[in-house]
Amino acid sequence: MSGHEGLDWFKSSYSGSDGGACVEVAYAWRKASYSGGDGGDCVEVATCPDTVHVRDSKLELRAPRLDVTPAAWAEFTGFVARV
Numbered sequence: 546m547s548g549h550e551g552l553d554w555f556k557s558s559y560s561g562s563d564g565g566a567c568v569e570v571a572y573a574w575r576k577a578s579y580s581g582g583d584g585g586d587c588v589e590v591a592t593c594p595d596t597v598h599v600r601d602s603k604l605e606l607r608a609p610r611l612d613v614t615p616a617a618w619a620e621f622t623g624f625v626a627r628v
């Protein structure tokens with residue numbers, strides 16, 4: 546479920562399936578610095594301690610999300626910076 550101000554809310558796996566005891570957490574998405582300012586080519590990243598989430602913001606929740614380890618993300622961004 547989408548929140549506001551760049552947050553993407555979802556129900557925690559610790560929440561009950563009967564609708565009670567719901568805990569929601571959020572990713573804080575930020576747009577990549579190389580994304581277009583006119584609404585095109587928008588790549589967004591949300592970093593968490595164990596996972597880095599990457600998505601195409603033009604498609605929002607309909608698009609698949611790429612989830613990688615922080616080490617893999619650091620290696621990727623380091624490679625891209627050298628290119």
